Amino acid sequence: MAELARDTLREMQLRMLRIRAFDERASKMVKRGHIPGTVHTSIGQEAQVVGATMALGTGDYMSGNHRSHGHPIGKGSPLGPLMAELVGKATGVCKGKGGSLHLADFAVGSLGESGIVGSSIPIANGAALSSKVLNNGKVALAFFGDGAANQGVLYESMNMAGVWDLPMIFLCENNQYALSTPAHTVTSGNIFERAAGFGMPGIRVEAGQDVLAVYDAVSEAVARARAGDGPTLVEVMTYRYNEHSEGLKLGTDYRNADEREAWLKKDPIVLFRQYLASQGFSEEELDGLQATALAEVDAAVAFSDASPYPDLSVAFDDLYTDKESAA
Amino acid sequence: MTVMSYLGAIGAAQREAMDADERVIIIGEDVEANVYGTTGGGKSRSDKGDFLQRYGKNRIRNTPISEEGIVGAAAGAAMTGLRPIVDLSYSSFLYMAMDQFVNQVAKNRYMFGGQASMPVVFRSAMFYGLNTGAHHSDRPYPMFMNVPGLKIIAPATPADAKGLLRSAVDSDDPVLSFEACLLWSTKEDVDENEFWVPLGVARTAREGTDVTVVAISSSVPEAVAAAEELAKEGVSVEVIDPRTLVPLDRNAILRSVAKTGRLVVAEPAHRTCGAAAEISALVAEEIFDSLKAPIIRVTAPDMQIPFSPSLEKQMYPTRATIAAAIRRVVDLPALQPVAAAV
Numbered sequence A: 001m002a003e004l005a006r007d008t009l010r011e012m013q014l015r016m017l018r019i020r021a022f023d024e025r026a027s028k029m030v031k032r033g034h035i036p037g038t039v040h041t042s043i044g045q046e047a048q049v050v051g052a053t054m055a056l057g058t059g060d061y062m063s064g065n066h067r068s069h070g071h072p073i074g075k076g077s078p079l080g081p082l083m084a085e086l087v088g089k090a091t092g093v094c095k096g097k098g099g100s101l102h103l104a105d106f107a108v109g110s111l112g113e114s115g116i117v118g119s120s121i122p123i124a125n126g127a128a129l130s131s132k133v134l135n136n137g138k139v140a141l142a143f144f145g146d147g148a149a150n151q152g153v154l155y156e157s158m159n160m161a162g163v164w165d166l167p168m169i170f171l172c173e174n175n176q177y178a179l180s181t182p183a184h185t186v187t188s189g190n191i192f193e194r195a196a197g198f199g200m201p202g203i204r205v206e207a208g209q210d211v212l213a214v215y216d217a218v219s220e221a222v223a224r225a226r227a228g229d230g231p232t233l234v235e236v237m238t239y240r241y242n243e244h245s246e247g248l249k250l251g252t253d254y255r256n257a258d259e260r261e262a263w264l265k266k267d268p269i270v271l272f273r274q275y276l277a278s279q280g281f282s283e284e285e286l287d288g289l290q291a292t293a294l295a296e297v298d299a300a301v302a303f304s305d306a307s308p309y310p311d312l313s314v315a316f317d318d319l320y321t322d323k324e325s326a327a
Numbered sequence B: 001m002t003v004m005s006y007l008g009a010i011g012a013a014q015r016e017a018m019d020a021d022e023r024v025i026i027i028g029e030d031v032e033a034n035v036y037g038t039t040g041g042g043k044s045r046s047d048k049g050d051f052l053q054r055y056g057k058n059r060i061r062n063t064p065i066s067e068e069g070i071v072g073a074a075a076g077a078a079m080t081g082l083r084p085i086v087d088l089s090y091s092s093f094l095y096m097a098m099d100q101f102v103n104q105v106a107k108n109r110y111m112f113g114g115q116a117s118m119p120v121v122f123r124s125a126m127f128y129g130l131n132t133g134a135h136h137s138d139r140p141y142p143m144f145m146n147v148p149g150l151k152i153i154a155p156a157t158p159a160d161a162k163g164l165l166r167s168a169v170d171s172d173d174p175v176l177s178f179e180a181c182l183l184w185s186t187k188e189d190v191d192e193n194e195f196w197v198p199l200g201v202a203r204t205a206r207e208g209t210d211v212t213v214v215a216i217s218s219s220v221p222e223a224v225a226a227a228e229e230l231a232k233e234g235v236s237v238e239v240i241d242p243r244t245l246v247p248l249d250r251n252a253i254l255r256s257v258a259k260t261g262r263l264v265v266a267e268p269a270h271r272t273c274g275a276a277a278e279i280s281a282l283v284a285e286e287i288f289d290s291l292k293a294p295i296i297r298v299t300a301p302d303m304q305i306p307f308s309p310s311l312e313k314q315m316y317p318t319r320a321t322i323a324a325a326i327r328r329v330v331d332l333p334a335l336q337p338v339a340a341a342v
Helices: A006-031 A046-053 A070-075 A079-087 A121-134 A152-163 A192-198 A211-226 A257-264 A268-278 A283-306 A312-316 B006-020 B051-055 B067-078 B091-105 B141-145 B158-170 B219-231 B250-260 B275-290 B319-329
Strands: A061-063 A140-145 A168-174 A202-205 A232-237 B002-005 B024-028 B060-062 B083-090 B121-126 B151-153 B175-180 B187-190 B203-206 B211-215 B237-241 B244-246 B263-270 B296-300
Touching: A006 A046, A006 A070, A006 A079, A006 A211, A006 A268, A006 A283, A046 A070, A046 A140, A046 A168, A046 A211, A046 A232, A046 A268, A061 A121, A070 A079, A079 A283, A121 A140, A121 A152, A121 A168, A121 B067, A121 B091, A152 A168, A152 A192, A152 B067, A168 A211, A192 A202, A192 A232, A202 A211, A211 A232, A211 A268, A268 A283, B002 B006, B002 B158, B006 B024, B006 B051, B006 B158, B006 B187, B024 B067, B051 B060, B067 B083, B067 B091, B083 B091, B091 B121, B091 B141, B091 B175, B121 B158, B141 B151, B141 B175, B141 B244, B141 B263, B141 B275, B151 B158, B158 B175, B158 B187, B203 B219, B211 B219, B211 B250, B211 B319, B219 B237, B219 B263, B219 B319, B237 B250, B250 B275, B263 B275, B263 B319, B275 B296, B296 B319
Parallel strands: A061 A140, A140 A168, A168 A232, A202 A232, B024 B060, B024 B083, B083 B121, B121 B175, B151 B175, B211 B237, B211 B263, B263 B296
Antiparallel strands: B002 B187, B151 B244, B203 B237
């Protein structure tokens, strides 16, 4: 494990806390009707998200999926415009046109989350192609779940990335359930082992609740990509605490209580707090990080509350780059 | 000016675009070997060596047969600094990539509040009329007209094929180019210098005063031939080629029909929800009072394309079926029973 600067360690915990606080607030706001529609939280998966996003540089690209808030937060996107987007405000990061499912912040290399399972994987692959053709040293990472691991476009993309040696990381967030369906009941073999068929390294991070384990694995993949040695498939084992989406109530107990308890004991934020304490971070400092994250989320909600809804007149903007082409 | 074929004009436009901007790349199946004749030299398949030698493997890339992956990667590349031209060969193959076209290529700019530009061109050939059977004979542009966010061109002449493609490559929005194979070998004088035909501007292929025929893709030369035939009987036919289907030059169509008072729309796509249906509705909504006769569509019927030459040839608009429709709107007696496609 690489020795990391204290600032980096602190930032990791802060970003995980931001995701937790943001998504807990978003969950409440959905239930109170303050956020229209629904959201899919990353609560429980913070180590997997932050370990991956912090292994990337600010200029590197990523694409994501429906579990969509953690990725841009992990990549460093400010919370205010993200929260305003969830509420549908004009100041949203996508001007209120995308919503939770379609967060994107190009300023931090976030090329967009996707409501179609697997659909954004080739977008990151294309960004990696750009980097290769333009020789600009950037890498790209696609987040996708265990559900998307059974979409054909993943394998089309892995094959292209492999044959073209693209600077690409395929990051499987295996939270073990595609909505209510246990991954092992619909997935033949192991996801990470599928990499071998494309001649690329495939790694499983069993300790997916350990942000440093994820960070190390993804950092290796990033280094390989940046060195021109091609793509890597990284499968991270993790667990979502909440239901597939907020407000969803299923009649079946598809995840048993013992399993949930076992995962709660490996909570990524608690684990990393213990690690930081062992590295000499004071309790006061660690409490301060938590307070900072909560205050940032309060400020994000205040920013959203104070923002106007978009004017009807802008509904037709941004369809094309020129207004004349819109009907 | 120099004589160019439709296919040669596309090749010339691609070469000009590659020369003009190093962010332009060409990816697709068999582009390295110039199998379809548009990644070679200026005039023909064998002319002046191929693009691979000229631009190298970094910018001319054979792809695996993975349409969904190709279209998605081109979209991602376009969002991050390249300006890809994607050669998808047969237009029937576009269906393989429908999710990427509809959910990513078309929607990303809007969904992301204008953060994404999508400067990418998807070229495909419509192989209808060549006895290639139902899986190779599609004319699918109307279903993409139903997807907001895409621009669509359907050039009918070599000059338009060259000039529209340059504008498509320069567009910061995604453009689908539908090229009819029946037109590949047509030739005309084309400016060998760079020129651009703007998107969204129709061409008057022939001027007239009695009837407007709006014709699309390979129906354009058929409509012009029908017009020449009717001229001998004293009927003056104006032929409008929209060239771009999205954005559609509504004003050019409305102006012409307002002048003639009669409209026939001819296209090789299926009848239901086709471009002809859209153009007919546009005219009926906007200038109904100018119409002196009901609008007539001449299209392919809503059925599969049969393989046998004897069956396939009656599927698409011909000069005879277009002429028959013109005769109906000007109240001339029919010369012969009208084919089923009318």
